[in-house]
Amino acid sequence: MEDNKQKLYTQIDEFLQDKSHEVKKYNRGDIVEGTVVDVRDGMVIVDVGYKSEGIVAGKELKSDTLDWTTLKVGDKILVYVVKPEDAEGQLVLSIRRTQQASAWITLEKAKKDNSVVNTTVVEANNGGLIVEIGKDVRGFIPTSQLDASRVYVNGIRQVGKDISSKVQKRLNALVGEKIATRIIELDREKNRIILSEKMITQSRDLGQREKTLNKVKEGDVLEGTVSGITPFGIFVNAEGLEGLVHLSELSWDKVEDIGSIYAVGSTVKVMVIGVSDGGKRVAYSIKRLLKDPWAEAIANYKVGDVVTGKVQKVVPYGAFVRIAEGLNGLIHISELSDKLVKDPSDIVKVGDDVKVKILSISSTERHLGLSLKAVNKNTPVQAEEVKEETSMTKQEFESAVDTALDEELNTENTEKED
Numbered sequence: 001m002e003d004n005k006q007k008l009y010t011q012i013d014e015f016l017q018d019k020s021h022e023v024k025k026y027n028r029g030d031i032v033e034g035t036v037v038d039v040r041d042g043m044v045i046v047d048v049g050y051k052s053e054g055i056v057a058g059k060e061l062k063s064d065t066l067d068w069t070t071l072k073v074g075d076k077i078l079v080y081v082v083k084p085e086d087a088e089g090q091l092v093l094s095i096r097r098t099q100q101a102s103a104w105i106t107l108e109k110a111k112k113d114n115s116v117v118n119t120t121v122v123e124a125n126n127g128g129l130i131v132e133i134g135k136d137v138r139g140f141i142p143t144s145q146l147d148a149s150r151v152y153v154n155g156i157r158q159v160g161k162d163i164s165s166k167v168q169k170r171l172n173a174l175v176g177e178k179i180a181t182r183i184i185e186l187d188r189e190k191n192r193i194i195l196s197e198k199m200i201t202q203s204r205d206l207g208q209r210e211k212t213l214n215k216v217k218e219g220d221v222l223e224g225t226v227s228g229i230t231p232f233g234i235f236v237n238a239e240g241l242e243g244l245v246h247l248s249e250l251s252w253d254k255v256e257d258i259g260s261i262y263a264v265g266s267t268v269k270v271m272v273i274g275v276s277d278g279g280k281r282v283a284y285s286i287k288r289l290l291k292d293p294w295a296e297a298i299a300n301y302k303v304g305d306v307v308t309g310k311v312q313k314v315v316p317y318g319a320f321v322r323i324a325e326g327l328n329g330l331i332h333i334s335e336l337s338d339k340l341v342k343d344p345s346d347i348v349k350v351g352d353d354v355k356v357k358i359l360s361i362s363s364t365e366r367h368l369g370l371s372l373k374a375v376n377k378n379t380p381v382q383a384e385e386v387k388e389e390t391s392m393t394k395q396e397f398e399s400a401v402d403t404a405l406d407e408e409l410n411t412e413n414t415e416k417e418d
Contacts, residue, residue, distance in 0.1 A: 026050060026091070030081040031101055034093070036071050044068055046079055050091050054079065060094035068095060103134040104188050111183040117195065119179050124171035131179065131195065139193030141181060143167065147201040148228070150174065208240030213279045216241065218272055221289065226266045234262050236270050236284055243282030245270060251287050252294065253325075294366050297327040301368075303358055306375055311352040314345045321356060321370055329368030331356060337373050347372070 026032065026048070034048035044056040056079060061068045071077065080097035110117050119131035119139060128142040143151060151167055185194035216222070224238025233246040245268075247255060255261065262268070274283035301307065301323075309321035309329070318332045331354075336347045348354060360369035 026081045026084050028081055028083065029101070031078055031098055032081065033076055034079050036073055036075040036077060038073065039068075039071050044071060044095075046077065046093055048079065048091070048093070050084075052089065052091055054081075054091035054093040056093045056095055060092075060096050063095045063099050065099055066095055100134075100136050103137045107133065107137075107183065107186055107193065108188075111186050114182060116200065117181050117183060119181055119195065121174045121177045121179060124168070124175060126168060129171060129174060129179075131181075133193065137193070139181075139183075139195045141179065141195045141197060143171070145184065145194075145196035145198050146179075147197050150197075209279070210240075212239040212241045213275070216272055216275065218274065220272045221269060222272065222284075223267065223269050226262050226264050226268060229258055229262060229264060231258070234258060236268060238270055238284070241279065241282055243270070243272075243284045245284045245286050249273070249283075249285035249287055252290060252292055293325070294327070294363070297324055298361060298363070301327075301358060301361070303361060305358045306355055307358065308353060308355055309370075311348050311350050311354060314348060314350055316344070319344050319348050321354060323368065327368070329356070329358070329370040331370045331372050335359070335369075335371040335373055337376075 032048050034046035034054065036044060037047050037053060038045035042057060042061070044061065046054045046056060048054055056068070060082065066077070077095065078098050079093040079095060080101055081091070082094050082097065083092040086092050107117065109115075117133060117139075119133050119141070121129050122132050122138070123130040128140060128144075128146065131139050131141060133139050151170055179197050180200050181195035181197050182199040183193065184196050184199070185192060187193075212222075222238035222241070224236040226234050227237045227242060228235035231247075233244050233250065235242055235244055247258070250258070250261070268286060269289055270284035270286055271288045272282070273285045273288070274281070307323050309323040311319050312322050312328070313320040316333075318330050318336065320328060320330055322328050331348075333341050333344055336344055341347060354372060355375045356370040356372050357374040358368055359371050359374070362369075
């Protein structure tokens, strides 16, 4: 009797220790193999080792790779866990979503291997293209990640009010096109797939780009070619790493027409001045590799000198005067005359040659503070005398000049953008 009891205890222990007898736990999104135990009208019952059998019904039966009506009792199939337990305590499964999930698994492998993903354009918007990768799986190709030849005339990137509508027309014309891409970003939880055609068309640069990105640092000098021209600067591809040389970093002088200086394909040397967002944003400079003309030009001048210049622009707060190439200054409205001046154009006009006295020199702001009235009075003026002449301290006067020049710069930038 004792022996039988001991054998029974041993059998119970063995059963409990056998993991195959444990009730399995599943979460939404799990893909598991199960055995078909019943096929009814619009429903398939599947045993997946759960506490209850799972049900595949309705639209969850639809699949391009498996016809559920051909299933027989005993068949092994892969199913997707939709709900571990519904309101009735049943395990809800899907055949349709198994196909979708397998597509994601394929995409994850493609991203890891950096392999090609073939897509079909189904829609265009002002940001890029929506493409179909597989059944019920869609991704997005931003305009910036399309080959430029698809988007811009002659493949040269452009911006402007009239450009965006032209770009949109070209994007709309791509609906139905097949485009080979590589994956930039993949997030299954957010159903987010970002793709790039440029990574295919510019694949020759990929290895070089990564190599350059890993070694480059601010201050490095690289040689590259101009890959695009826009009103706000030029794009340069230097050793596979593309970046922007902003208008303000092209030259020490004011640049009126970028196209007259650079052309797509031109070879240039650039200095790296910024790398951010994993190399997605790279800033270059050309002017920092050039000799600054300010230092040479200003070496010939000092506070108190009387110089001749030409009025370049008249504004409500004064007049801008060019003293020499790359050397400009401002006659503030308070320095135009001893009398009250309401409109600077009553005193000077664009193109006038004027004699002015230098009141201040700012190397950091790269400008001169000038006075017309000090010359007309024919009295020696030092920077310290500005308070007596203008009812301003030297610091207040220079601050006024700084403000005026900032306003002028903002005005120029606004005009450029318009």
